[in-house]
Amino acid sequence: SILTGLFPPTSGTVLIGGLDIQTHTDSIRHRLGMCPQYNILFNHLTVAEHILFYSQLKGRSRDEAEQELETMLEDMGLTHKRNEEAQNLSGGMQRKLSVAIAFVGEAKVVVLDEPTSGVDPYSRRSIWDLLLKYRPGRTIILSTHHMDEADILGDRVAIISQGKLFCSGSPVFLKNCFGSGFYLTLVRKMRNTRIGRAAVKVIHHHIPEAKLIENIGQELIYLLP
Structure with missing residues (x-):
């Protein structure tokens, strides 16, 4: 919540792309994507309408948004659901849509709060594939309870317990030190x-x-x- 500007920090400063989140919130949000822990979707908007809406909200033109829509639908495996309302999607597909929304508009910093929470193994794997494909050129901050997920997706892993940072490093480094x-x-x-x-x-x-x-x-x- 602090990283995305929803709550001000009690101390310290958050810089994204060299800009302070407290003083340059609007500028940062054009390059920031977020997938919260729980899906925030509009029940009566279709899959395509969600992606078009958020893409244009990030400042993309209609043509750019439509081009991004086709790419995103194919990458997420949601092409056959493009005209389906969000309320009619399965839990796994709703989660995939929420993750897709986080990446629209060429977001360079993406915050994902347990993106695979509550999804079936197939949907989980497809989300992993999307994250691995979209990782180059982006900073992705992901929280998860699944150690295998952190191992596969993370260049660096930080372990937090009771609000305190216990250790951080590459998966190999952590395994060698604490495994x-x-x-x-x-x-x-x-x-x-x-x-x-x-x-x-x-x-x-x-x-x-x-x-x-x-x-x-x-x-x-x-x-x-």
């Missing part, structure tokens, strides 16, 4: 001590640093580096 490794779970068909010892021997032969952290019933759980 605990992988868990290997073996399930035995029967509680056989001899088979258990044989399994331990094989694991330690290939991965000497493996640690047995749980031996419950017929399950053996190892922590691998």
